[in-house]
Amino acid sequence: MQEQHPPKSKDPLDYPFETVPPRGTTLEVAPGVHWIRMPLPYALDHINLWALDDEAGWAIVDTGTRTDENAQVWRELFAHAPDQRGITRIFVTHMHPDHVGMAGWLTRKFNARLWMTRLEYMSCRVMVSDTGREAPPEAIEFFRQAGWGEAAIERYRLRFGNFGKHIHALPESFKRLRDGDIIRIGRHDWRVIVGTGHSPEHACLYCADLKVLISGDQVLPRISSNVSVHPTEPDADPMSEWMASIEKLRREVPDDVLVLPSHNEPFRGLHLRLDRLAEGQHKAFNRLRETLGSEPRRVVDVFGALFSRPIAESDTGLLGMATGETLACLNYLIARGEATRTLRDGVHWYALTTGTPGTPG
Template identity: 60%
Template sequence: MKFERIPLDYPCGPAPEPGASREIAPGVHWLRMPLPLSLDHINLWAVEDGDGWALFDTGMHTPASLDAWRALLGPGGALGGRRPTRLFVTHMHPDHVGLAGWLTREYGCELRMTFGEYMNCRVLAADSGREAPPEGIRFYRRAGWDDAAIAHYRARFGGFGKFIWPLPESYRRLRDGERIRIGGHDWRVVVGSGHSPEHASFHCPDLRLLVAGDQVLPRISPNVSVFPTEPEADPLGQWLESLAKVRREVPDDVLVLPAHNEPFQPLHARLAHLERGHQRALERLQELLAEGPKRAIDLFGALFARRIDQDLLALATGECLANLNYLVQRGRVAASEDAQGVAWYRLA
């Protein structure tokens, strides 16, 4: 998404290297794992929990992440050879949940996730090896994809589980508003949606910390997309409502511990900036539609500063449709299909 940056404070300095840790609050350690993506890292958090560690998120199932975890948790490692006691996963995306199965099996720790994230992860991982369904092909044809793009989708379908170690067959559910005692402090679960079905963030009032996952990031906006499984969904509306909820429930002066980039402050200024950025994107979409009917793929320029290649096409399409669905469901835009099943959007 096209967003101007705003000045934020980054009080924790540069990130630790994979396999290392840095204490950023009493008993709270910052970890970082590599990702084989253009977004090349994820932040994880370890909180002292009795004689072990409560962990937040895991990294992808890759050899580099496995090596980093073994270095961290092994004898002489940065986490002192102490075992994980509990594993809290913010949401189902592979960079967050990818090694949950390995950590719970290897160390016998308890997995905590929301129901929506656990079950959706199980369902999507089960697509591995399947052919692309006709519903998915119709969905992307409707957005304006050509034959080459559809062929690329067919070739890549079923890859969600590639970077996920199989989840354990049981877990313990996280619930919105639940209070959890970790390391002598209460942490409160704050559930939102839009980026994923039932994303959990964790607020510790005593330490003035928010483990934010992907709900609030300092320099990028999390992907908010519509997918073939629910073509009429309104994830952007849900995500904006979730930002408002975070503002109501979490004080401005927390140190935000995001999944990507660096820990930052203040929270509320960043929330307002994200909201303004999305409202401006909606305005740019409507300005383009004022020129005449357009397909979803014709509207990328209103949302993205970079060129959208085949590898980014599904994400860009999903995000564009999230904006269009938001406008359609609020009566600002209308859609109609042509004889080929392609949707054309116009101002209502």
């Protein structure tokens, strides 16, 4: 959940670029592959986008969130482009606003087609449809069962439906990306590798010729992606999917690639980073087991076992991510028979099963 790792100066990963591209410019990181850095109006203040030489123009991977500032940055990019070529198509790794937010605007501006996986496109359309609705009773019950107080729930009610405000309307059709697809972009073939856990059907793009992996949010060098359970599927086990995706990327992508992540900087050392992500998650499971071993706990009672920073009830956005990720860890243990869940007075209480390491006695 965006947990910080050691600063770059102490990081064993290799970061080959000393600077990031200034606003409105690009930096070539591999032949025909250009890095764009777009501002974000969040605590995480940037996203990396990628422009791939598509001969007739540029194929764009991810787009930034919907803001007037980002629209202006896109205008600056194309006003200053030396060859004056436009966008041929737009690839979106997944449905989160910082990735898909400007996609609809760009497809209409350049008459370019949107390429996404089916679950990401459909899930985004569903989420956008919540705009203007009241928070459903199932969602309120979900957070009450996690141990939220009435003040936090009221703030959630006020924020509900904001997702669509960060996204330009998507086009009414799209080109589907599937796991294993080989897509010719310019002079090179790129293979789609789908990962899950962070989002429903996240598409990474791997080019063996260039030894480049566009990893989106599936692999980030110094922060870890949020893996959450949501009110729409409260019994989901996305953490199992996330762990399986780590192993899948390790199997299918060699270690010598240049990884182009959505946040932080491009790096080399993919397998080391994947190993550390898996190791860090297993350590989190162990801390959670220890915390549950003494007595039953609510979701909000175990934040300290999983997150290094305090989770304030007044910060509804952070509280929501922490709740979702904690539930992902708890559901992971439940799916393996290591923990149980009991509903008492409208709140779920979690405990280790007898015989699980960490259980007293």
